[in-house]
Structure formats: structure tokens, C-alpha cells
Amino acid sequence: MRGAKSAKWVAIAGVVALTATACGGGSDSGGNSGKVDPKGIVSYANGEPQNALQPANTMEAYGSVVINSLFTGLVNYDKQGNITYENAESVTPDKDNKVWTVKLKPGWKFHNGEAVTAKSYVDAWNFAANPANGQQNSGWYRDIVGYDKVHPEKGKGTGKTMSGLKVVDDNTFTITLNSGIPYYAYKLVYAPFYPMPSAALKDPKTYGEKPVGNGPYKLKSWDHKKSIKVTAWSGYKGEKKPKNGGIDFKAYTTPQAAYNDLRSDNVDTMPLIPDSELANFKQDFGDRAIEQDFSAINTVNPAFYSKAFKDVDVKVIQGLSMAIDRDTIAKTTFAGTRESASGWVAKGVKGYKAGACGEFCKFNPKKAKQFVKDGGGIPGNKITIQYNADQPHKGWVTAVCNSITKSTGVKCTGDPTTDFQADTEIRDKKQVKAMYRSGWVLDYPFNGNFLADLYGTGVDGNKGGFSDKKFDELTKKADAAKTIDESAELYNEAEKQLVNTFPGIPLWYNKTLSAYSKNVKHVQFDQAGDPILTDIEVFKK
Amino acid sequence: MGRYVARRLLQMIPVFIGTTLLIFIMVNVLPGDPVRALWGDKPPDPAQVAQIRHDRGLDLPLWQQYLHYMGGLLQGDFGKTIAGNRPVLDEITQAFPVSMRLASMAWTFELIVGITLGVLAGIRRGRFVDNTVTLFTLLVISVPIFVVGLLCQLFFGNELGWITPTVQDSENMGQLLVPAIVLGMVGLAYVARLTRTSIAENRQADYMRTAVAKGLPRQRIITRHLLRNSLIPVVTYLGTDVGTLMGGAVITEGIFNVTGVGNLLFQALARREGAVIVGVVTVLVLVYLAASLIVDLLYAVLDPRIRYA
Numbered sequence: 001m002r003g004a005k006s007a008k009w010v011a012i013a014g015v016v017a018l019t020a021t022a023c024g025g026g027s028d029s030g031g032n033s034g035k036v037d038p039k040g041i042v043s044y045a046n047g048e049p050q051n052a053l054q055p056a057n058t059m060e061a062y063g064s065v066v067i068n069s070l071f072t073g074l075v076n077y078d079k080q081g082n083i084t085y086e087n088a089e090s091v092t093p094d095k096d097n098k099v100w101t102v103k104l105k106p107g108w109k110f111h112n113g114e115a116v117t118a119k120s121y122v123d124a125w126n127f128a129a130n131p132a133n134g135q136q137n138s139g140w141y142r143d144i145v146g147y148d149k150v151h152p153e154k155g156k157g158t159g160k161t162m163s164g165l166k167v168v169d170d171n172t173f174t175i176t177l178n179s180g181i182p183y184y185a186y187k188l189v190y191a192p193f194y195p196m197p198s199a200a201l202k203d204p205k206t207y208g209e210k211p212v213g214n215g216p217y218k219l220k221s222w223d224h225k226k227s228i229k230v231t232a233w234s235g236y237k238g239e240k241k242p243k244n245g246g247i248d249f250k251a252y253t254t255p256q257a258a259y260n261d262l263r264s265d266n267v268d269t270m271p272l273i274p275d276s277e278l279a280n281f282k283q284d285f286g287d288r289a290i291e292q293d294f295s296a297i298n299t300v301n302p303a304f305y306s307k308a309f310k311d312v313d314v315k316v317i318q319g320l321s322m323a324i325d326r327d328t329i330a331k332t333t334f335a336g337t338r339e340s341a342s343g344w345v346a347k348g349v350k351g352y353k354a355g356a357c358g359e360f361c362k363f364n365p366k367k368a369k370q371f372v373k374d375g376g377g378i379p380g381n382k383i384t385i386q387y388n389a390d391q392p393h394k395g396w397v398t399a400v401c402n403s404i405t406k407s408t409g410v411k412c413t414g415d416p417t418t419d420f421q422a423d424t425e426i427r428d429k430k431q432v433k434a435m436y437r438s439g440w441v442l443d444y445p446f447n448g449n450f451l452a453d454l455y456g457t458g459v460d461g462n463k464g465g466f467s468d469k470k471f472d473e474l475t476k477k478a479d480a481a482k483t484i485d486e487s488a489e490l491y492n493e494a495e496k497q498l499v500n501t502f503p504g505i506p507l508w509y510n511k512t513l514s515a516y517s518k519n520v521k522h523v524q525f526d527q528a529g530d531p532i533l534t535d536i537e538v539f540k541k
Numbered sequence: 542m543g544r545y546v547a548r549r550l551l552q553m554i555p556v557f558i559g560t561t562l563l564i565f566i567m568v569n570v571l572p573g574d575p576v577r578a579l580w581g582d583k584p585p586d587p588a589q590v591a592q593i594r595h596d597r598g599l600d601l602p603l604w605q606q607y608l609h610y611m612g613g614l615l616q617g618d619f620g621k622t623i624a625g626n627r628p629v630l631d632e633i634t635q636a637f638p639v640s641m642r643l644a645s646m647a648w649t650f651e652l653i654v655g656i657t658l659g660v661l662a663g664i665r666r667g668r669f670v671d672n673t674v675t676l677f678t679l680l681v682i683s684v685p686i687f688v689v690g691l692l693c694q695l696f697f698g699n700e701l702g703w704i705t706p707t708v709q710d711s712e713n714m715g716q717l718l719v720p721a722i723v724l725g726m727v728g729l730a731y732v733a734r735l736t737r738t739s740i741a742e743n744r745q746a747d748y749m750r751t752a753v754a755k756g757l758p759r760q761r762i763i764t765r766h767l768l769r770n771s772l773i774p775v776v777t778y779l780g781t782d783v784g785t786l787m788g789g790a791v792i793t794e795g796i797f798n799v800t801g802v803g804n805l806l807f808q809a810l811a812r813r814e815g816a817v818i819v820g821v822v823t824v825l826v827l828v829y830l831a832a833s834l835i836v837d838l839l840y841a842v843l844d845p846r847i848r849y850a
Contacts, residue, residue: 050579050624060581131588134596134626136579139586153587225635225800226711252707253808257798260706263699390811420581421573421813428577439582460584 039245040538041229042520044531045258045270046249048225052208055194056128056135061271064191066228066249069533070111070213071194072238074102074121075185079527081350081445083185086238087116087195087214089171091188097180097482104171108237110197111218118173120195126150126161127201128192140192143184145176181479182487183350186444216242216534225251242534243522265517268538269531273513275392278335285515291337294512295346295442295527297450298338300385300400301504303432305465308378316378317502318360319371323407325363329399330508337513341506344450344498346440348527351447351488356495357506365407372408382411386426386436390419393437400507427463436463438504445527448478448491455503466503542841549837553830558611560826561819565607568815575623575813597623597816610819619823620816629820632805637824639711640801643794644786646717647725652779655729659736659775660768666741674737678730690723690796707798720797724790728782735778739771746770772843780836784829788821 049063058067074088085091089103108116128135129150141147145164150157164176177184187193195214200207211219216238217230231246250267252258255274261267263284273281282289302309302317309317326340339347343356359367372378385401387393394414401412415433417423426432440461443449452475453459457467474497478490514531516523519539524532576593577585594600597620598609613620619629662674681689697719698706708716743749744767752762790803802821809817840847 052625059579059583131592134589134592136586136589138589151588154591224631251800252798253800253804254795254798257707257796260694260699261798264702264706266705266707266709417572419573419811421575421578422571423573424577424582425573441582 035540036243036521036537037245037540038243038537040519040540041246041248042244042269042533042536042538043248043250043267044533045252045255045262045267046228047253048251049228051136052205053211053222054128054135054200054204054208055124055196055211055213056137056140056192057208058191059136062251065271065530065533066230067191067194067211067213068530069215069217069230069247070211070219071191071215072213072236073190073194074104074188076189077186077445079348081348081527088188091185093180093182093184095482097182097184098177100175100177100184101168102173102175105237106171108214109235110195110214111212111233111235112197112199114197114199115170116195116214117170118167119170120197121193122165122167122173123198123201124194124196125165125192127196127204129162130157130160133204135192137190137192140187140190143177143179143181143187145178179479182481183444183446183448183484185484186446189444216240217247220246227251240534243537244534245538247533262515262517265519267517268520268536269516269523270514271525271529271531273515278337278513281513281515288516288518290512290514290516290523290525292512292525293348293527294510294525294529295348295445296510296529297341297344297346297440298507298510299341299344299438299440299504300435300507301438301464301466302435302502303430303464304467304503305430306432306434308380308383308434312378313375314500314502315371315375317375317505318499319368319373319375319408320383320404320410321357321360321368321502321505322362322364322371323368323404323410324400324505324507325403326361326507327363329396329403333396333399334508337511338508339511341509344455344495344504344506345447346442346450347509349442349445349447349450350484351491353492353495356492356499358499360499360502361506363403368407369409372410378410381409382413383434384413384415385434386415386417386423386432388418388420388423389416397437430463430465432464438463439510441510442528446484446491447488447495448475451475451491451494451498452479455498462503464503466501468497468501468503471497471501546834546838549834556830557823557826561611561614561823562607564819564822565610565815566603568813568818569603569606571813573813575815578813579624593623596626597621599623610816614823619820622814622817624812624814629816632817633820633824636800636802636805636821639799640787640790640794640803642712642714643717643721643724643790643799643801644783646714646721647728647786648779648783650722650725651729651732651782655732656736656768656772656775658729658733660740660763662733662737663740663744663771664763666737666744671737674733678733681726681730686723686727687792687796689726690720690793693719693723694796707796711800717799720793720799723797724786724793728778728786731778732775735775736771739774740767743767743771769843773840776839776843777836780832780839781829783832784825787828788825 046065047062050060051057051063053063053067055067055071058064072086075091076084076086078084087104087108089105091100091102093100110116125141127133129138129141129147131151138151144162146162149159150162166174168174197212216236218233220229220231222228228249232242258267258270259274259277262270330338330340342354342361345352385397387397397414401414404410404412417426427436440450454461455466456475457472471494474494478487478494481487481490512525512529520536522535522537526532576590598606610620621628658674662671665671694706697703704719710716752766787802790801791807794801794803806821
């Protein structure tokens with residue numbers, strides 16, 4: 001899938017992840033009175049957002065977390081991956097999942113008093129789809145009829161509005177898709193689908209500095225590179241009313257600096273513990289340490305256009321997969337903060353089933369060697385794993401390589417690129433020498449997001465040049481299913497087919513590792529790795 | 542004197558053009574496309590990429606980009622950032638005062654403490670004070686700055702709680718004190734050593750013997766005769782160090798979360814923000830040039846035998 005959450009790469013590149021099993025949250029430790037101050041301000045270690053704060057122009061983690069506090073979309077999802085209704089009263093598809101009717105809850109307002117209507121949504125989306133408005137996430141509307149007229153791949157668009165969006169009345173509008181998508185409602189969770197008030201469209205620049213949303217918090221101030229302050233908004237109509245008085249998003253330039261502040265209670269929580277502190281953060285924070293599942297997965301993927309893997313027999317890749325001692329590496333290199341993967345779909349999403357990869361994701365050096373041999377081996381008996389050296393990947397890549405070499409005799413070395421930019425450039429240009437490391441954080445909690453969007457023939461996320469007709473057919477079938485559950489089931493079939501082609505070697509599921517200060521309680525993160533800010537409670541000083 | 546200054550100022554022009562051109566080229570040959578990088582792990586949108594490249598003039602040939610840039614610069618326009626489309630000048634005017642404050646505190650610290658230690662050690666060469674100073678400076682020079690910084694942060698911040706581990710407000714002088722001391726540490730060691738050697742050497746000079754023989758007070762001998770003649774190498778070092786302190790604070794600023802020039806430069810490099818890198822370096826080059834001019838002029842004040850025709 002194009003787009004959104006991508007700035008998330010900030011997070012996944014370095015680290016760790018996590019969903020909601022919650023060993024965090026809850027304990028009332030610390031030298032506080034234990035009384036909660038509903039007006040208390042939570043400080044959150046963040047960074048300077050990359051772009052102006054417009055919902056469809058915010059892809060990276062620093063901006064997303066602020067935008068998500070200011071806006072409430074049509075729907076959201078719970079820990080089981082089921083859709084929950086927020087600003088929408090209902091979102092219903094027709095029998096082909098092609099025309100979706102959205103009914104809004106009446107009476108919602110923006111922070112400036114303007115009513116949130118069907119028009120607020122339709123106008124905002126049309127605005128963001130237009131490339132002239134420079135909204136980075138506009139690709140998220142591509143399923144809607146008429147998007148290609150407004151936003152063609154090349155050249156100037158021929159229209160300003162998408163014909164697939166129709167306002168029926170103040171609280172109803174319809175979305176017509178190019179083809180049926182049973183799980184379309186999940187996509188509506190994302191920031192590009194937030195509404196904007198009419199003033200925003202008249203003066204997007206001013207709006208980007210002072211966004212006005214419909215969410216639980218409203219913007220108080222944005223002091224560039226220092227902090228963004230939001231306060232709880234009394235007019236909020238949603239279910240999840242803030243249990244604190246506001247959030248102070250402090251800009252840190254390094255996670256290490258944030259961590260040291262967190263230890264001294266100068267900041268209340270942070271998104272991810274830096275790698276250098278993984279070994280001791282549990283000791284430092286005791287029961288204030290957080291470790292939760294996070295719907296993200298790490299893999300190493302063969303480049304099927306490279307010399308090493310061009311005409312490779314799948315047995316070789318299966319063999320390489322069995323040659324990796326995932327458990328031991330997770331324990332040693334990651335201090336136990338990752339969990340061995342048993343398939344291509346991350347935990348905590350709809351349709352996740354353990355064990356899709358079967359015996360091929362279990363360490364078995366003997367069989368590994370046999371498989372590589374039976375498959376005809378690798379030209380030159382040599383492979384490399386490409387990674388970006390600006391993030392701490394070297395350790396685990398080396399460990400994976402050692403494990404492969406030791407088990408199969410195939411010589412494996414790391415192939416560092418200077419940084420993430422250089423890494424993606426090589427991948428985009430299809431110049432990877434053999435294999436590359438990859439990570440994927442969910443766009444929406446549905447197994448299809450980890451399958452069709454990564455391994456479908458020719459899709460944007462497929463950087464290894466993988467192609468399998470049978471898999472494509474299975475995903476097409478899954479997309480044509482009538483219901484979400486049926487679709488998830490069919491996608492599960494498609495995942496099982498990957499065993500026969502092995503487009504990527506699953507390694508680990510991520511976890512969210514974080515901690516919180518003595519000033520607050522009830523700190524939790526959702527399966528996308530984002531903090532649940534409205535639930536945090538602040539102790540009276 | 543006037544002609545000398547004029548000539549020096551004229552010399553600055555080619556240096557200025559040369560450095561900006563070099564940096565400009567270097568930034569552009571780095572692998573990785575900053576516009577593509579805005580999309581992170583996810584696939585970029587070709588129409589948006591084209592739009593952004595066009596907006597920022599990145600679709601022009603390099604030499605045209607450079608000419609545009611220099612043309613803008615002469616009118617005080619440093620260009621726009623790729624991410625966020627913000628004026629680079631805003632970023633610079635936000636970061637420089639912070640670094641200037643930090644650097645001047647560090648500089649004052651190394652100047653006062655460094656020269657004092659150097660003079661003490663030089664006068665009592667081979668004695669206890671000298672050995673202590675030598676040992677101390679050796680230690681400071683050999684321990685990397687980030688070790689000192691992190692130790693200070695952990696010890697004074699996390700353990701003792703005397704300071705907040707990071708700077709909460711980069712405009713607060715009190716909070717900048719510890720980072721400034723850490724930043725000035727290495728320079729201090731060099732200043733102390735340079736002063737010591739120079740003092741120790743000049744103490745044997747004929748004019749010193751004369752001054753002592755004339756029966757001048759000790760205080761006067763040291764400050765007027767010895768120190769003044771010994772300061773030339775130290776002043777050279779202190780002058781060039783102004784620039785180093787401004788731009789070289791990447792590590793210290795990172796550890797203490799100070800939003801100064803070092804941090805700005807580091808982030809800009811990581812994000813390949815060419816306009817920001819060139820802009821910051823341009824200002825740093827100006828600082829360097831100005832500092833070295835002032836140093837050269839100071840020579841004449843310290844030693845009147847040096848004259849500028």
C-alpha cells in the first residue's frame with residue numbers, strides 16, 4: 001500500500017515494536033500521592049515533524065502522533081483487529097463491496113466551532129488528492145473512482161474532484177471504488193481520511209502551522225524544534241475523552257537524550273527505547289517498563305533479479321531459512337526483545353495464523369544443508385545481505401550470516417549501505433546484489449496488507465522482483481470475497497502458498513518497548529506502535 | 542593596515558565561492574534521493590515526487606541549481622527545505638544564536654581556565670603544578686568528548702540530579718553551562734599546553750632576564766612581558782577554535798539535546814537537505830574567515846614588530 005504511516009520507518013528501522021499484551025500500564029508506583037490530576041499534562045518524547053501538520057501530508061512518526069491527537073476519523077480498530085466506529089455511525093458496503101455508504105454521527109464540531117459534515121470529508125479528500133496541493137499521502141485515495149483523473153501518474157490532472165465521492169446529505173456520503181475491496185473500512189482509519197474545516201482549504205499554509213481538528217485535543221502552540229502543546233478539548237463528542245489535561249510533545253534530537261530524561265522523570269514516556277539501552281531498560285524502570293506486541297515483521301528478501309537468485313530453486317531459499325537460528329539470535333542480539341516469526345504476517349492483525357511457514361522457519365542445520373545441496377546451491381556459493389548502516393542492523397545481520405554459513409557452508413556477508421536513503425535507492429533501482437533486509441509495519445490490521453502489498457507481482461512494496469501467478473490469483477480471490485472474515489481466510493490460503501516460492505525469509509516479530517515516568521500511569525501503545533494518549537493519567541504533584 | 546584588511550576581505554570572495562561550490566557538489570553526489578526519502582520505507586508517489594523536485598528546483602542541471610542558489614544567497618535567500626518547504630533562513634536564524642551562546646560560553650571557559658592553567662604550569666615548569674596540569678590535559682585530550690559528555694550527563698543529571706539530563710530550554714544560560722564546559726574541555730587542554738610551552742620557552746629569553754634585572758615587579762613581568770609575547774600561538778588557536786566550536790558541537794549538542802548548529806547540520810546530512818547543509822556551512826565559513834582575520838590583526842597588537850603595510 002502506498003503511503004501513510006510511512007514515516008514510521010523512523011521507528012522500525014531502528015527498532016522494536018509491539019502490540020497490546022500490556023505488561024505495561026497500570027501500576028501506581030512512585031513517590032506520588034497516588035491521586036490523579038485530570039488537568040495534568042503528559043509530556044511525550046517526540047521530534048520535530050517533517051512537514052506542516054496537515055492530515056494527508058503527515059507520514060512520519062513525529063507528525064503522525066500529533067495529528068492523531070488532534071483528529072478523530074470515521075473508524076478505528078480494537079486490539080482484536082475489529083473495526084470500531086468513531087465519527088461514523090456506520091460504514092456499510094453494497095453487496096460487491098464497491099459502493100460504501102458513510103453515515104456520520106450528528107452534532108460533531110471542529111475545534112473552531114464549525115460543524116463536521118459529509119462535505120468536510122469529501123472536500124478534504126478532494127483537496128488532498130490534487131497533486132498541486134502537495135499532500136504526500138494522496139496515494140491513499142487511489143481506490144476511489146476518479147482519482148486517476150485528479151492525480152495521474154504523469155502530467156496534469158483533468159479534474160479537481162473525484163467522481164467516486166458523493167455528498168448525499170449533511171451526514172451521509174458515498175464512496176465508489178474502482179473495484180470491490182472487502183476490507184476497505186480499515187483504510188479509513190488513516191490520517192488522509194480525516195476531515196478538515198473549510199478554512200483549512202482556503203489557507204492550507206496557515207492551517208499547516210495551526211491545524212484545527214475534530215479530535216480529543218486541540219492545538220495550543222507549536223514552538224518549532226522545541227515542543228508542540230495540545231490541550232484536552234471540552235467539546236469532544238467521541239468515546240475516548242482524555243483522562244489528562246493535555247500533551248506536551250517535546251522535540252528530542254536523539255532517542256538517547258530522551259531516554260536519559262525519562263530516567264530522571266523529565267519526560268513522561270517515549271515511543272521506543274534506544275537499542276543501546278535494551279539490555280538494561282527493564283532494570284531501570286522495573287514495573288514501569290513496557291513490552292507489548294507490535295504488528296511488524298522483519299525479513300530478509302532475495303532479489304530475484306540478482307545473479308545469486310535469478311534461477312534459484314526454491315529449495316535453496318527454504319534451506320537458507322532453516323539455517324537461521326532465530327531463537328538464539330533474538331535472545332543474544334536483541335536481548336530477548338523480539339520473537340521468532342513463523343509466517344509472513346505479523347501478530348495482532350486480522351487473519352494472523354501462527355505457523356504458516358511450517359518447518360522452514362525452524363532451525364535445522366542438517367536439513368538446511370541438504371536442501372541447499374538438493375536445490376543446486378548458489379552460484380559462487382556466496383550471498384550478501386544488504387542493510388543500512390545508519391541504524392543498528394549490523395549485529396543481527398552478522399549473526400544471521402554466521403548462522404547460514406555455519407549450517408550450510410554458503411558464504412554469507414553483510415553488505416552495508418551508508419544510510420537508509422542509499423539503501424532504498426539501491427532497492428528501487430533493482431541493484432541489490434543478493435538479499436536485502438526489510439521491515440514492514442502494518443498500514444491496517446489485516447493480513448492482506450502483509451501479503452498482496454508486499455509480494456504481489458509488480459506492486460510498489462515488492463522490491464525483490466518476485467512474481468508468482470498462483471499467489472496473485474489467490475490474492476485476487478481474497479479481494480473479491482464478500483466479507484472481511486472470508487477475505488482474511490482466503491488471504492491465509494495465499495500466505496500458505498508462499499511456502500512454495502519463498503519470496504522472503506521471515507525472521508522476527510517486533511515488540512514495542514517503552515517505559516514511563518513516575519508522574520503518570522496507564523501508558524499503553526496500540527498495535528501500530530502509537531501511544532494511546534487519551535488514557536494516560538497524571539498524578540497530582 | 543587599511544589596505545591589508547581590504548586585501549584580506551577581497552581574498553574571502555574566492556574562498557567563499559570555492560567552499561560553497563565544493564559543498565554543493567559533494568552534497569549532490571551523495572547517494573540517495575532526499576525527495577524519495579520523504580516516503581521512507583513506503584513506495585513514493587511519482588506525481589508528488591515530480592512536483593516537489595520541480596518546486597525546489599531540483600530538476601535543473603547542477604550548475605543551474607548552483608547559480609540559482611548563489612543568486613538567491615546574494616539577496617539573503619537561503620532557499621527552502623525539501624521536507625516541509627520551510628525557508629532555510631528560518632532554520633539558520635533559530636539555530637545560530639543557540640550555538641553562538643554555547644560556543645561563546647565554551648570559548649570563554651577555555652580562554653580563562655586554559656590560559657591560567659598554562660601560565661601556572663609554565664612558570665613552575667617541572668614542579669607539582671606543572672605535572673598536574675600536564676596529566677590533566679593529557680587525560681582530557683585522550684578521552685573522547687562523548688565519553689566526558691555522557692559521564693557528566695549520567696553523573697550530574699541522572700545520579701545526583703543537580704542538572705536535568707538534557708537541556709530543556711536552549712536559550713537558558715544556566716542549563717547550557719555543563720554542555721559548554723564539556724564542549725570547551727578539549728580546547729582548554731590545548732590552550733593550556735600551548736600557553737605552557739610558550740611561557741616556558743620565553744622565560745629563558747633575553748628580554749625576560751633584562752626585565753628581572755631592572756627589578757620590575759613580578760606581576761608586571763608576567764603579564765606585560767612574558768604573557769604578551771607568549772600569546773601569539775594561543776591566539777591563533779583560540780581564533781580558529783571559534784569556528785570549530787560553532788560547527789563541531791554535533792556530539793555535545795546531540796548528547797544534551799541542544800538545538801544548535803551542530804544538530805541542525807547533523808539532521809540535514811541525515812535527511813540530505815542540501816540547501817540547509819550549504820546554508821549552514823556558508824555561515825560557518827564566514828565565521829571562520831572573520832575569526833582568522835581578527836586573529837591576524839591581533840598579532841600586531843600583541844607584537845608591534847608585526848606590521849601590516
